[in-house]
Amino acid sequence: NTLSSFKKLIVKNSNMAETETLDFSPHPPQLSDDNPTGNEDQDMLDADKSAKDSDSDSQSDSDSDSEDDAQQNTQIQALETELLNNPSNYDTHVQYIKASRKQGDIEKLRQAREAMSAIFPLSSEMWQEWTKDEISLNSGLDALPTIEKLFDCGVSDYLSVALWCDYLSFVQEHDQSVRTLSAAGISKARNLFERALVAAGLHVTEGSRIWELYREFEQAIFLTIDETDADSREKQVQRIRNLFHRQLSVPLADLCSTLLTYKAWEAEHGANLDVDSSNLDGLSPQVASSYQKALDMMNARTHLENQISHKVAPESERLQHFRDYLKFEQSLGDPARIQILYERAITEFPISSELWLDYTHYMDKTLKTSSLVRDTYKRASRNCPWVGELWVRYLLSLERSRASEDEISAVFEKSLQCTFSSFEEYLDIFLTRVDGLRRRLSLLTSGAESSNLDYIIIRETFQRASDYLSPHLKNTESLLRMYRYWARLESTLGKDLVAARGVWERLLKISGSVLEVWQGYIAMESEMGNINEARSLFKRCYSKRFPGTGSEDICNSWIRFEREYGTLDDFDLAVKKVTPRLEELQLFKLQEAKSIGVSADDGDNSSRKNVREKRKPVSNLIEEQSPAKRHKDKAKNVKITSEDGKGISKEPVKVNDKKPDVAASKPVSGSKKENRDVTSGKPQQYDDQCTAFVSNINLKATHDDLRKFFSDVGGVVAIRILTDKFTGKSRGLAYVDFSDDKHLAAAVAKNKHTLLGKRVSIAKSDPKGRKRGSAAPGTSLRQGDNADQTTESSKSGAKNSAEGSGGGLQPSSHHRASNIQLKGKNTFAMPRTVRPLGWVDKDQPKSKESDSVEDENPKSNDEFRKMFIKS
Template identity: 65%
Template sequence: MDEKLVLSGPQPSDEIMDELQNPKNHSESDSDSDSDDEARLTLQIETLETELSNNSANYDAHVQYIRALRKNGEIEKLRKAREAMSDLFPLTPALWQEWAKDEASLSSGPESFTAIEKLYERGVFDYLSVSLWCDYLNFVQEHEPSVRECSPVGISKARDLFERALTAAGLHVAEGHKIWEAYREFEQAILYTIDATDVEAKEKQIQRIRNIFHRQLSIPLSELRSTLVSYKSWEAEQGVLPDANSGDVDGIPVRIASAYQKALEMLNIRAPFEERVSRVDASDVERLQEYMAYLKFEQSSGDPARVQLLYERAVTEFPISNDLWLDYTRYLDSKLKASSIVRDVYSRATKNCPWVGELWVRYLLSLERGRASENEISAVFEKSIVCTFSCFDEYLDIFLTRVDGLRRKISQAGQVEDSLDYAIIRDTFQRASDYLSPHLKDMDGLLRIHSYWARLEYSLGKDLVAARGVWESLLKTSGSMLDAWKGYIAMEIEMGNINEARSLYRRCYSKRFPGTGSEDICHSWLRFEREFGTLEDFDRAVQKLTPRLEELQLFRLQQESKNVGLITNQRENISKKNTPEKRKQGSNVADEQPKAKRQKNAAPDVRKAKGEDKVRENSLETKRVENAQVNDGKSSSARGKETKDFPPEKPKYKDQCTAFVSNLGFQATYDDLRGFFDDVGGVVAIRILKDKYSGKSRGLAYVDFVDDAHLEAAVAKNKRTLLGKRLSIARSDPKQRKTRESVGSHAPVEHGEMSDHANGRTSTLGDSDPKADSTDASKGTTGGQEPKSTNPQNDRGNVQLKGKNTFAVPRTVRPLGWTDKNKQKTQGAEEGEDEKPKSNDEFRNMFLRK
């Protein structure tokens, strides 16, 4: 039958006392009430047992279960419940005190004393608590026979326990004086047991008590002034001080007085911090911030013992603050490094905040730094991987940290006591791969595991087949990851296996990788053959890669055209929405006019539209794009009317001190160019030529400078690299442009103009209006200028072709740049005349002539 625990509680009220004094009137109601309470308590216990069986990590359920069992008096279940909770969570000082007192009230004797003593030891390990230490000290003095009898063994044991308590909590500013006072009282009790005739022993004991006073007076504790008064009174009893009521430090040794004054100053400095961290009306967030400020102050004072004790106070108040534990362990790592204290703190930190992967990683490193055994490190690692973390990268970090430690131990096989087998590393990698592969697919973390694993298989395991097997297993799950193939190839090249590396290139060059990965692996293969292969190997690689690169380039162009088409459709839809009203059939007079006349009327409008579309200064760039979007949806006549009423302003660039920049990266910005010419200086304006519809850079730009000196310095930077592209920088000469415009399109292309001789027109790179281009093409204009001669017969001799297939051109059609040096032009009727062109039938007969 289970023992029943009788616990004290609050005093009953007057009504309950009346019922207790008159049991006859209430016996039935009392029995009913007791049975109802017992039934509710039993139901609560059963409910909590079910909850804990389903979720053992429910902290509040554990606490309620222990309280219910304690109230119901079920001792055996209560002990098991407390042990179960202690295995999962650190118990609060109040729970430990309650547990120890309950056990002490139930049993006595040497066996029970040892069990209760272990409970107190476990309690003071979990958290810092002055009250728990005082209970522990009192329990030992009362229940330890040797201590109670003041035997030498018992006195030594008690003193050791008191010194431990002072080390743990003797510097506690608010409550540390309680342990000091208990220590003095214990030594004072021993003094009374010494025989008066044993003068030497008595004097030795008096000096021991005096030393405790001196130590306490040198520490900033809350009851420092009271301690001084007690000390002077005690010295007066010993006949050392004649008057204990004199001034504060009168009559005491100078050394003690100086230490006391210093401690008093330290106490006065810390008093405001102590007041703020102990505020009852403050929230937890505010108090935690106050603790952090207090810690910062203590760290600046440079006393590690005081800093550590304050950290212990803080984590006792806020046990699940992971930032606080991280800060605490980081401080200990920097100050104490491999001590047992650091190891114990990490053990408590991971128990309070098991969901923080960084704490587990640093715990493993601390154990390795402290030369812990393999069994201890393995046990901590096994605990860590069963925790629940916020992301899988934390699991990855723990696995890799474990492998790092194993690798270091195996590498130092002759320098460490316990050597390890490489199979442990392989098993750890396999567990990491099995657990993380479903969650880290096509991610860098998975690549880190397998690349590290393969390297160790070859370097430590001396097994090339196993190393290749690691890469092959990764390719099965993540074959579309380019870096996986590159890592595999790099390993083979590093080991000198050129044929195996080439075989891997043949396997992966035809795969489709994200982004530009497909092109990258092709170019990587070519570089590989240049560096390691023969000429035949290089030729075979080129033969395989050329059609593949052409295919990828065609696919890229198709994707870009789709994107451009999508953008164009979107802009057309926007333009249609912005059009105020639809055109009616028959309302446009230009549609009823002849084609030639309609083109003639449209030419001025086209030129004005081009004036609007020219690339302006950086400040006008946004306005240009908006105007282009609005003008796209308007008819030629509507634009002509609008430009007639409001002629657009066309910026005039004289290009007196302008540099023309080509081969510019499409991603280059104005800031990039300005930074490129920073060492030159004198930059006035920058114009990057862009496509009208897509808004993308054309790879050309103009940079205006203040004078020729700065321009010459800029041109001197020709062939310099910007964003991976070698720039071509030349001086822009407007005089050559005017000359070119006067003679046609034979002059060199410059200042952003691109000659399209196939269509018989010259288009400006900043212009992309298809309507304007078609109008110019129909009229035979160049550069948006009207032709000097309107007679088509006079222009027959000026027809030009460009390209490779010019060998079969009829004699009347001149190749690009051809001039007849033998023909002598004469004035009069011969000027402007040329040979009459042959018809199609004449050409056909000429070729069929035998």
């Protein structure tokens, strides 16, 4: 019964006693030794009061216990629910075990411990607590194998001298064969002691405890030998002496006290030794030499032992002390001492992945195919299941040790249930599994091995890897590597060319924009002699746009392929297809370089250039033609669709590509809109009444960067970054709308401030432009704008539009583009602040200066020049 049930039983008995005591039937008081006064009623009342007080206390304790039980049940139920949802929560397992042990439910406690040990290694303290509970509950012979199995599991998780001592003591006490010192029992105990010495006998600070238990056991055997059996007694004495000699040759913390104990023992058996001194007089030279060597080794390690035993030091510092200690041991080259020091380190730092990686690497290098290495990897994967490299090495270790396919498959499946930090780790595990299957299958095909292994397992493994990793590794070299490997194995081991091509086609659907994917597919067909199939792949991909120089590379690869494999007709066809494409790519590259170059101009130099060019005369191109002639050329060569999209406006737009700082446009007749969104067919208006024009922006700057740049100013309503039509990349220009003039003025005050390493130019946007005559041709039409950048970008936008209208990129030229026509969508890239040469705002009153130039007759070149250079 639980404590609560036991208390309820006590309360029930107390109530029964009260019922039997209270008797209200009339009868005379009886005198007796128990009632000398004869006042039986008073005695009964006193007894009743005492019983009620006792019952009240019992009831209070019962209520308190009931509340505790209810809280424990609620806590256990909550922990069970949490473990059901997340069985990999280590802390929840620990709390659940503690709560179950406190409640006293042995079966539930046992199940909780078994569930946790199946997932995680338990600490030595938890194993000691578990074994003690089981020993207290089961003391019969039937429970002996179960408890011994628990001890075996416990000592295999971590190095624990205390747990080994409990294990040895339990066997000596509860195993009847060992307790009676039968031949089988003695053999069993000695084997267990030797296991303990191998596992923990070299532990510098605690290893002597196991040596002492071993000697005590052998001494107990000696005492049971009949004195008349001199030979057996002598053999046993020699066995104990050998244990002393072995212990004295090991550098342990209490080496000096062990020497004194040994000398006292030898004195008991007839040796003439000074048992009170630690000198080596009287000892055999071999024992004295081994002891002195062990003492020197201990002295060399004393400072290292002191460092790692400093518990109050930070964990990082203590871990570094262990690393220093390990380097010291590795320099001496004793594998047993290095291994036990690693065990001590991982006991202190069980989830240090770097420590486990170092440990397993050392074991691989030293023991290679030993079962001990496999066991180490198993423990490493239990302590650090999130490290993919440990699982990869674990699979390789199993393959080296000739593990069965079932065991390797089980470890592989278990690794896939873990959570890794990157998808590359999952890919490494999949490929390691495939590597092992390929090697074993190759041995099967060569007749070196016999098994039921089939290529279908490799295909299924690749299929699982593809389904899981393709969405996450799209357009990466890792995914290409896996698919290339898969396709090669399909054609070589699987002997299925159709399946190999299916692998490549599947990859093209995922990463068809990656040049290397097409190259890999083509290379496979070429290596297998499938020339026509490789040629068809070139035809499918030569017109695709690949990053960098990929588009040019695939075109050149096709030409080279036809030179090496094709006929003359094939070569001519390839040249015919590729040549226009290469020209188009070259023009596009030039256009992109020009656009980037314009946006990257420095703001300070542009400002100085703007000041200089205000006094420059009109270009020679304008001087060579009269205004009437230029107006006639415009009407012939440049057209733009009307606002309603049905007709042609009477006042077309002219783009002058002669000078890099001249680009103009004239509004559509009858429209007051500043710009047009021709992509949608609807006019779009920007008043720019409270807008800042920002230039010389870093090409990597985003809307968030600009918003953060103006965060101290505030009032940002909208941000519009100008981008290239073809590449979509920033041109280094932007418009920033503000809520009012106050915020705009504060934003303009940030002119020449640095944004992402570049000094940006900021000016108020002036959509109506300056009065005619206030600036020379080629200068900015915005007040305070960067002239070079604004006009150049306007020219670039107009040119991009012109090139786009022809269905392909045309050769660029530094001469006047007299045959370019801007139609439909071709005008969308034109900056909305650019005005045609000579444009006048009708809303503004005309000055005398402007009246003087509104002459109906065309002016001569000299008059035209004087009009613009007038100061």
